[in-house]
Amino acid sequence: MPASPNELKRHVQPALAVDLALLTIVDGVIEVLVQKRSDGDKVGGTHALPGSIVRIDETLEQTVNRVLQSKAGLHDAFVEQLRTFSALDRDPRGRVVSVAYFALVPPETFKKAARKQHGLDTAVVQRLGTNEEGPAAQLRDRNGHPMQLAFDHSLIIATTLQRLRGKLDYTGVGFELLPHRFTLRELQEIHETILGHTLTKPAFRKKMIDRGFVRPTGKREKGKAFRPAELYERINKESES
Amino acid sequence: MPASPNELKRHVQPALAVDLALLTIVDGVIEVLVQKRSDGDKVGGTHALPGSIVRIDETLEQTVNRVLQSKAGLHDAFVEQLRTFSALDRDPRGRVVSVAYFALVPPETFKKAARKQHGLDTAVVQRLGTNEEGPAAQLRDRNGHPMQLAFDHSLIIATTLQRLRGKLDYTGVGFELLPHRFTLRELQEIHETILGHTLTKPAFRKKMIDRGFVRPTGKREKGKAFRPAELYERINKESES
DNA sequence: CCAATAGTGTCTTTGAGACACTATACG
DNA sequence: CGTATAGTGTCTCAAAGACACTATTGG
Structure with a gap:
């Protein structure tokens, strides 16, 4: 029509x-x-x-x-x-x-x-x-x-x-800049870059987990020297704004 | 051109x-x-x-x-x-x-x-x-x-x-719905209407004043029964988003 | 002095930052 | 077993809600 x-x-x-x-x-x-x-x-x-x-x-x-x-x-x-x-x-x-x-x-x-x-x-x-x-x-x-x-x-x-x-802090836009699986340090770096200042590690991790944004996969990153970090994935693709 | x-x-x-x-x-x-x-x-x-x-x-x-x-x-x-x-x-x-x-x-x-x-x-x-x-x-x-x-x-x-x-809570949009001078109760009612739920009076007042959104004028509303409320005005017209 | 609203003090809870600590994988 | 990063526990502080209180004006 x-x-x-x-x-x-x-x-x-x-x-x-x-x-x-x-x-x-x-x-x-x-x-x-x-x-x-x-x-x-x-x-x-x-x-x-x-x-x-x-x-x-x-x-x-x-x-x-x-x-x-x-x-x-x-x-x-x-x-x-x-x-x-x-x-x-x-x-x-x-x-x-x-x-x-x-x-x-x-x-x-x-x-x-x-x-x-x-x-x-x-x-x-x-x-x-x-x-x-x-x-x-x-x-x-x-x-x-x-x-x-x-x-x-x-x-x-x-x-x-x-x-x-x-x-950034009330939606999942940060995740769109990362692969499906990512470490919390990578996610934090995305946030820091967008915000233009550093964030504190414990607060950032707790916030992401407590708000239900991310879920641990049990898998870990590979090919790194020193201790490898756990890989996470985002939880809800829904509800942007 | x-x-x-x-x-x-x-x-x-x-x-x-x-x-x-x-x-x-x-x-x-x-x-x-x-x-x-x-x-x-x-x-x-x-x-x-x-x-x-x-x-x-x-x-x-x-x-x-x-x-x-x-x-x-x-x-x-x-x-x-x-x-x-x-x-x-x-x-x-x-x-x-x-x-x-x-x-x-x-x-x-x-x-x-x-x-x-x-x-x-x-x-x-x-x-x-x-x-x-x-x-x-x-x-x-x-x-x-x-x-x-x-x-x-x-x-x-x-x-x-x-x-x-x-x-609503990080900009001055609420003030645009009120006359130049207004009482904090009026401002709170604007916020409650937009948000669709009630707010607590002390918290709302402290937030508005502490954030530097409003300034008391010393004047009071007139023509009201019972105690008249003080009239406030907004502080910064600048910085929307 | 009563009614009804204006305005405040205090307690509690929650969330975020600071800081220091423990944990683990690689060499 | 040392190194460098992953990850956590605790303290503090600030902001917001709950609640109860005091203050003030018109009638």
Whole structure:
């Protein structure tokens, strides 16, 4: 029933797009998937988040999944809508309103995705700063050189990290950045990276266990020197927000 | 620089609209501004949230302000973007993606707005339920008769209330539903209504004062029988999220 | 002085951080 | 058996709920 007979008067309207911040955390560093731009000189910024125009017969979630699939080759990932950005000059090529999403994947999945296509690259979040249009993430490339993103994509990344910080301790977002089985030390490192400060070990462990977020598997990690840690898994995939 | 030369290839795209849930709380009851629909039989639901198509030269915030102004005659209100809804069949007349906002105003302002235009009405949130497409607010009209909203507007209201519950205790959203000066009992009633359960008086007072949310004015409410309560005002308008 | 609400003091419980301790696997 | 990390027990402190109390105003 959608899409064919359109009884609404049509006006000239902004174009509608989706932008995706695909994140992972590796060794205490936040990484974002970006793609090289061909017309970087015109837009400003040599890289941008992957994205796409929204087609007439797609929901926004379908658009995001198409981007995830076509750009990064991913079928399953934790995806959440972030916010819709509509500044008049956010795209110098024309009027585009963009619904931003973020996706979280474990490092292994991220690495696979970043290799999937030519032009894909990894940006590293150096720190969260502020510029004239609000919060902005300062990014580096893999060699440590500053990287400028096109459009308002630095704002999108900064907003994503704010959202993650807020959701971290009452939802399971942290688990999305880890494999199915993980040690509590790994989980704690994820939390510390997102929050930007250290946590105390006993408190963190008790909280995770007492709240019913994780369950011990009885198995232990392998290939480590010294005492191996027990592997845990998350309990409820349900009830986000 | 926007809006004129458009270098993007244009495709057929969904229409882009904004919907606004204007809320207040009166005597422990959540009220929402709705407008009567002329083609309710076709769309289903006799009332809908006020909204508008987004014009090519407007940010979404400007669209919301235009709606606030033209429909409710309001210039200043606390407004926050909620989420963007894009289900294919959310509008049976055609493909429309809608960015939902909510606005909070004190009861006095709300009453003025509801009288501003013919066709405006007040819906009362009876309770939060769930239907096939997720959470949904059950609404009544002023006479207690069930009221069905068009489109996914019942979902928008339910999502707004979830958001409010989440933000209530670490932001100042509660204050937006009260006049500049208010008693702590009034503030507590706002919180209780949003949360859906009662709070203990000493804890609530200490929390509000200790966190630096409110400041006593030295003045007291008037025209009350029995002991009048002291009037407070909020401290920081800054730092939302 | 009575009714009814405003406002506070104290106790308890809970949860988180600090700190120091014990446990275990590898070499 | 030493080393480095895994994992825990205890203390303290802060915040929130329960409960009971005092304070104040209009009639």
